[in-house]
Amino acid sequence: MKISRRFQSVVTATAAVVAAGLVLSACSSSPSASEGDPSDLSSVTLRFGQPSNLTEAAIVASGVLDDAPYKVEFASFQNAGDISSALVTGQLDFVQGYTEWSVAQAAAGATPAWSEGSTGYSVVGVIEPGDVANFDPFMVLSAKDSGIATIDDAKGKRWGYVPGSVLQLITAKAVTDKGWEFPDGIEPVTLDYTSQALALGSDLADLQTTYVNSAGTALEGGAQKVATASSIGVDLFFTYTASSKALKDPAKEAAIADLLERLAEYHAWFASHPDEAQAAIVDGLRLSPEQAKLSWEYDRGILRPVNETAIATTQGIVDDAYGFGLLKNTIDADLLFDDRFTTQIEEAATAADTEAVVRASY
Known part of the structure; x- marks a missing residue:
């Protein structure tokens, strides 16, 4: 498919970001x-x-x-x-x-x-x-050999997610829909956007809620997809x-x-x-x-x-x-x-x- 070109190209270099202060000096x-x-x-x-x-x-x-x-x-x-x-x-x-x-x-x-x-x-x-039925990018994965095949198996297990993110929302929905308290029904594991890519392979958690761009390493290591956001009821x-x-x-x-x-x-x-x-x-x-x-x-x-x-x-x-x-x-x-x-x-x-x-x- 051909994409139209309408004006002269002007795309600048990536802007510098100061993560803490978010100051873009320009x-x-x-x-x-x-x-x-x-x-x-x-x-x-x-x-x-x-x-x-x-x-x-x-x-x-x-x-x-x-x-x-x-x-x-x-x-x-x-x-x-x-x-x-x-x-x-x-x-x-x-x-x-x-x-x-x-x-x-x-x-x-x-x-x-x-x-x-x-x-x-x-x-x-x-x-x-x-x-979204087949390619929902938000998913719950269980570690290889964890024995967790469904959300029903997750009660009391170490469940990783990034606090304050949509991943916490998905986790809360999955847990409360089973009639468990959130977060008391599981053992919460606090992750960040860096550690979540390695959480299951490094035995930080038994399962985790994650996004596809952070799931590749876990899936290559034998992690299993337990659920997706849409299957849990979070659209x-x-x-x-x-x-x-x-x-x-x-x-x-x-x-x-x-x-x-x-x-x-x-x-x-x-x-x-x-x-x-x-x-x-x-x-x-x-x-x-x-x-x-x-x-x-x-x-x-x-x-x-x-x-x-x-x-x-x-x-x-x-x-x-x-x-x-x-x-x-x-x-x-x-x-x-x-x-x-x-x-x-x-x-x-x-x-x-x-x-x-x-x-x-x-």
Whole structure:
């Protein structure tokens, strides 16, 4: 499938990130494009946040940013809290890789509380899993020779997850649905995004809730898939999220609209160019070719506009998390979404035939 090229290529080098302070020094000095003609995007720089280098590597490899009339600076972050802070303060304009849980979790803890017209950021695009029944990227794995074949076998066992992440939410749902207390019904094992890749092989845990990009080593070592988020009843999707400050800037708003159109093309490219996409994954995440193939299989998705199903799914997750005690406050999921780019996403996805291309890749 041929991807269109519309303007002259301007993609900058990866932005430097200070993990603790999240200071992107260029942010304060960037010119405000809203002072000029919003149709002239040549002075606009979109600061694009990502949870790993995968997004940058694959998007750049796809070529969909070729000829973009604005600059894109990528910045990588190690946790959702840092991404949220950067969005709220305007240090980031746009983020990929945030699940609806991460969006809701940060918003529910915001001070002052969010209200209509006063939010830190909004979901502006939804990445629908291409085949969640067979390729759900969120999974529960048991260690080789652990004797754990189902969630029923996990009571009292050492169960690893990253606290505060969607992995904790999935774990809490799995445990409470069995009628056990969370976390008392299991022996919780605190992991981080580095240690989770080695948790089962190093005997840190009997089972763990993880994401596919961290599961390769465990699966190669004989770990077994016990359940997935969807089989447990946690329906997750990734999002494209924009800061409220960027959305209030007419030129950045126009740039984001154009970027979302290109991203509809990107999702079609990612699914239809497995060799190139997997090479980008190897480069971006430093994975083996086998692990990159696994990541590609699970990361295919369809870009959708904001829709009522996504909002309702998010509200269900908020309600569950509040009931588990993972959120101190509840929040109206409607506040988290902005559908202003519906037309642009729909037209671009139709032009790229994104849904058909993605589904044909399975």
